[in-house]
Amino acid sequence: MNRRLIALLSGPTLFLLILLIPLPEGMPAAAKTTAAITAWVAAWWIAEPVNLAVTSLLPLVLFPLCGVAPLKAISGKYGDEIIFLFIAGFFFGKTIERWNLHRRIALSMVYWLGSNPARMVLGFMVASAFISMWITNTATAVMMTPVAIAVAASTTSSDDAHHLNFQKALLLGVGYACSIGGLATLIGTPTNAIFLSYVKEKFGTQVSFWQWFLFGLPFATTLLLACWVLLIRLFPLKKNTADAHETRATVRSELALLGKITAPERRLIWLFGTVILAWITGSLLWYKWLPNSNDTVVAVTGAILLFLVPSGEEQKPLLDWDTAIRIPWGIVLLFGGGLTISKGFDDSGLAAWMGAQMHGLNTLSHVAILFTVLSVVVLLSEVASNIATASMMMNVLATLAIGIHVHPFGLLL
Template identity: 40%
Template structure:
C-alpha cells in the first residue's frame, strides 16, 4: 500500500485503534506459558502492527516505538534495542541507496533504460516489452518508485505519438498495457536482488535475528532465487497484457523509434560522471556476487573476502559503504569541486526505510529474547501434519492479497518474526515460510494503493481501477502459484533447506 495525499478515514481510525488494542492487550491476563515480558512485547507488536498496516503514522515513526517502549516496559534494554538499528544489512541498503542516488544525479538510469527499450524493438507489442525490461532491470538496483517516475514521462510521450500517428485496431488498449507493464515490471524487478525492494531487506535482517547462528543469505544465493522468479513473471505479465487482456496486434506504428532515439540524443555523449558511476556500480555488483564462496556442485569458487584476516567480518554492507565512499571521493571536475556523489544528493535517500528495517529487527529480537516466538509457534500446532506445500501456498496467498491494502514493508516486518517462530514450532526451516511471504509481498498488482508504481501510473491517466483489478487479480493468482513453486524447487536446493527438518543452528541451545 502506498502513501496518498491527505489523511483518510482508515488512518484517522488507526491511531486511536492501535492505542486501544495496545491497552486492552496489556490489561488482559498473561496467557499460560507466556512470559510477562513476552506479554508486553506482544502488546507493543499489536500497536505497531495496527499503525503499520493502517499507516496511521509514518512507517518510520512507528518503527521507532521499540526505542521508547521496550526499555520502559522492561522488554529489552536500550543498548540492545538501538543496536538493531545499526545492523549490517541496514548499511547494505544505505550504500545501495547512495549508489542509486548517484545514478539519478548523472541520469545514468535513464540512459540505460532508453538503450534497453530501443534495442528491444519498437513495434507496439515489443515496445511494451522494452519498457518492461528497462523498468525491471533498473528496479533491481534502484527504488521502484524512482524508476517508475523516470519511465512515466517517456511512456506518456510515446503514447502521445501513437495516438497521433498509429494505424489499426487496439489503439485504446496500447496505453493501458504500457502503463500497467511499467508498474508491474517495477515490482517484479525488485524481487531479483537483495537491494531491489524493502521486503527483501526485512527478510535478511529478521532471518538472522532469529538466532546469532543463523547463516547469512548471500547476494548471489538470492539472485539464484529472485532472478528466475522475475524472469518467469515478467514475460508472463507481458503476454497477459499484450495478447490476452489488451490486445493490439493489428496496431502499427513507426514513430516510436524516433521518439526514443531523440531522447537518447538529448542526453548527449556519456560524460565523466556517468562513466565513474557505471564503473563503481558494476564493480559493486560483482563484489556483492563474489564476496563469499560460491558452490557449483563439486566446484567451489572462492570468495574474495578470503584474502582478508577475518573473512567472516566482511559483509555485503561493507561493500556497499565502500562503494558509496568511492563515489564521494572520486572527482568529476576538481576545478569546480564536483564529485561523483555529493551530500546534497546523498541526503535524499529514503532514510525512513532504514529506520523501518531497524524497527522490524528490534521487534524480532524482542520476540526471540522474551520467548514470544516459541509461544506463538506453539499455538500453531494445528498446522502440524498439514503438508508444508499447502502451508507455503496459504502464506503466499495471504501475503499477496493482504499487501493490496497494507504496507508491504510494514506487513513483512510484522509477519516474518511470527512465521519464523511458527516454522521452528512446526519443525521446519524458517526460510520455508519466510521466503514465500517476502516474495509475495512484492506481488500486489490489483489496486492503485497497493504499491507506489501502481499509484504513479494510475495518476498518470490511461488506466482505470477496473482495468488494473482485472489484470491484477490474474497476476496475483499466477504469482501465488509461481512463488510456491519457486520456494520448493529453487529456494530449497539453493539455500540447502531440508524439508521436514529444522536447521542445526535452530536446535542448538
C-alpha cells in the first residue's frame, strides 16, 4: 500500500471510527458528527493526500450530508470579509513584485544599514521583515534569498570560519525575519487572518489594522532584534571592513541595475501609502462617521484602483488580471474551511461539551498549560502547514481557554 493511499484512507477511517464509538455522556449526536468531520479534515490537512485547498472544501459537503448544518448556513463562511481583506493584500503584493519595488526597498535598506558584517545581517533582516509586513512570508523569502546568496558569495575573506559564519547568519536571518515581519500587520501572514476571522466569529470581537499594528509592530521588532543578537552570538562575526566594502559594493551594483525609481513604483508607493494611512486613521477617525466602512472596504477599494491607475508605461495599469490571477487562491478556501468548522463546533454543541470536559484543568498551572499548548502547536506545525495548524487548533484552544477561565487571546495568539 503506497503512502498516498494510506494518507487518503486516514481521513475516512478516523471519520468512521468516531461515528462508531458510543456517544459520550452529555455529548449531542451532532457534536460527535462534527468531531468526526473535523478529524477527517485534520487528517488530510496533515497528511496532504490532496491539496490543502481541496481538503478545505470537505466541510462544505460533509456538514450538509451528515445533517450538522444546511449548505446555505455554511457557504457564506467561504466569503467572509477577512478573506477579501487578504485577497486585496495579495493583489498589492503581486503589484509590488511586478514592478520590483520590493527589491529596491530591500537593497536600499541593506546598503544604508550594512557598514560591517553584523550590521549587514541586520540590514537584510530589517528589509526582509519590512517586506514581509505587506507580502506573505513565503513570497518574501523567495524574493530575498537570491539577493542574500549573491551578497554572501561576493565576500572573499581569507578567514574561512568568519566567511562561513557570515553566510549562516545571513541566510538564517533572512528566513527568520520573513516569519517575524509577518506578525506586525494584519495582512502580513495568512495565520493572522485565521485568528481575526475566528475571534470575530466566536467572540464578536473586531480587531482593526491599527489595533493589530500597535501590538504587532513592537512585538515583531523585539523578536527581530533578539533573533539578530542570537545569530551574531551563535555565529561570531569580525568587524571586517574589507568584507563590508565588498558586500556594499555588490548591493550598490544591484541598485544601479535597477536604475532610478520608475513611474509605476512612485504611483504604487503613493497608492499603497494612502491605503495604509486610511487603515491607520480609519479606526481612530473616519470609520465612526462612515459606520459601514472598515479595513476590508479600504483594502478592496485600493485593490480596484490598482487595475485603474495607469502605470505610466505603455498605457498599462499598475496591475492587470494576468498578474493578479496568480495570487494564492487556495488560501481563500483554507480560510473558509476553518470558519465552517468553527461554526460547526458552536452550532452542534461540540464547543460547549469540550469546554465542560476541560473545566477540571482549571486546577493546573496556567504557565504549564501555555507551555504545553506551545509545544503541541510547534510540533504540529512541523508536519502540517502553519495555516492548517492554525485552522485546526483555534477551536480547541478557544474551548480550552473558556474551560480554564483565561482570556482566549492568551492562547490563540
